[in-house]
Amino acid sequence: MPGVPGWRTTATLSALQELVEVSEAVPSVVARKAGLSTSELHSLRHLMRGPIGPVDLAKVLGVTSAASSGVVDRLVGHGHAERRSHPGDGRRTEVVITDSGRAEVLARMTPMFESLAALDATLSEGDRDVVERYLRGATAAMKNLMT
Amino acid sequence: MPGVPGWRTTATLSALQELVEVSEAVPSVVARKAGLSTSELHSLRHLMRGPIGPVDLAKVLGVTSAASSGVVDRLVGHGHAERRSHPGDGRRTEVVITDSGRAEVLARMTPMFESLAALDATLSEGDRDVVERYLRGATAAMKNLMT
DNA sequence: TAATGTCACTCACCAACTTAGTAATCTACT
DNA sequence: AGTAGATTACTAAGTTGGTGAGTGACATTA
Numbered sequence: 474m475p476g477v478p479g480w481r482t483t484a485t486l487s488a489l490q491e492l493v494e495v496s497e498a499v500p501s502v503v504a505r506k507a508g509l510s511t512s513e514l515h516s517l518r519h520l521m522r523g524p525i526g527p528v529d530l531a532k533v534l535g536v537t538s539a540a541s542s543g544v545v546d547r548l549v550g551h552g553h554a555e556r557r558s559h560p561g562d563g564r565r566t567e568v569v570i571t572d573s574g575r576a577e578v579l580a581r582m583t584p585m586f587e588s589l590a591a592l593d594a595t596l597s598e599g600d601r602d603v604v605e606r607y608l609r610g611a612t613a614a615m616k617n618l619m620t
Numbered sequence: 621m622p623g624v625p626g627w628r629t630t631a632t633l634s635a636l637q638e639l640v641e642v643s644e645a646v647p648s649v650v651a652r653k654a655g656l657s658t659s660e661l662h663s664l665r666h667l668m669r670g671p672i673g674p675v676d677l678a679k680v681l682g683v684t685s686a687a688s689s690g691v692v693d694r695l696v697g698h699g700h701a702e703r704r705s706h707p708g709d710g711r712r713t714e715v716v717i718t719d720s721g722r723a724e725v726l727a728r729m730t731p732m733f734e735s736l737a738a739l740d741a742t743l744s745e746g747d748r749d750v751v752e753r754y755l756r757g758a759t760a761a762m763k764n765l766m767t
Numbered sequence: 768t769a770a771t772g773t774c775a776c777t778c779a780c781c782a783a784c785t786t787a788g789t790a791a792t793c794t795a796c797t
Numbered sequence: 798a799g800t801a802g803a804t805t806a807c808t809a810a811g812t813t814g815g816t817g818a819g820t821g822a823c824a825t826t827a
Binding site: 673674675685686688689692706709710711712713 | 773774775776777778
């Protein structure tokens with residue numbers, strides 16, 4: 474932790490910090506390039522996993538359902554998503570990603586996933602375990618911050 | 621990459637994805653708890669490293685200098701930072717973090733750094749190299765996305 | 768010393784969020 | 798079966814934090 478005397482910072486710790494810093498900066502930069510807001514891109518990324526309703530989408534985004542309603546409006550306006558009425562529950566709407574939305578996400582994210590897959594391939598079986606354990610531990614440490 | 625057929629997702633890859641997802645969610649949650657905007661918290665974290673001018677702060681935040689001027693206003697309003705005139709350059713203002721600001725950051729971030737230090741301590745010398753190399757590689761992959 | 772560049776700031780405007788409230792529909796209780 | 802309470806999606810109005818354009822003070826360069 475730079476600026477705090479008495480904190481001995483290891484190589485892994487500073488590498489992790491840099492990763493986190495970058496991963497916080499990425500969404501806004503990538504969204505800008507795609508002509509979307511960060512919430513729209515975040516929604517699109519989540520919609521790749523399957524349809525979801527506006528209320529659940531709001532929980533994913535960490536915003537109110539009123540806000541997510543507007544996000545879906547804009548996504549539909551861009552042609553990146555569609556609203557479908559839920560079969561069996563008349564209140565629900567399902568938001569479904571379109572081919573256009575899918576293409577947008579893939580265009581932006583594929584290069585990264587290819588690099589990561591290549592990086593992953595350089596790890597031995599044992600290395601993979603070490604790295605995974607570290608990543609899970611770091612994730613847990615950050616999750617605690619949010620409670 | 622969930623939702624994309626033909627993507628074999630490894631344990632490390634999914635762990636990394638979760639880490640990135642969490643690290644993207646953390647700032648807004650933590651900032652809310654501190655009664656600050658994400659930009660204010662981000663600025664405060666950077667100000668721990670030393671004084672900086674509004675224009676450079678804007679570059680760090682990825683916003684215009686007009687916006688960072690407002691950020692500094694609010695930080696000063698909260699008592700978390702001060703403006704100092706730069707000695708030797710009459711145009712410049714230096715933004716300096718106050719004890720209040722420092723305390724705010726430490727209160728929010730210390731638990732995480734303690735967890736991470738503990739996690740780090742469980743790594744052998746060789747493990748540390750493996751993990752660092754992976755983190756640096758992942759960081760590079762994400763940086764490419766921004767270019 | 769004149770021209771150009773940089774820094775911090777202000778102003779008007781805009782996008783994306785919030786809170787508050789509505790109508791439609793589903794669920795549970797008696 | 799009928800009604801009270803939840804839940805879902807949405808709308809309206811207000812707030813916040815950003816942008817783009819432009820200003821004055823000071824610094825740097827030709």
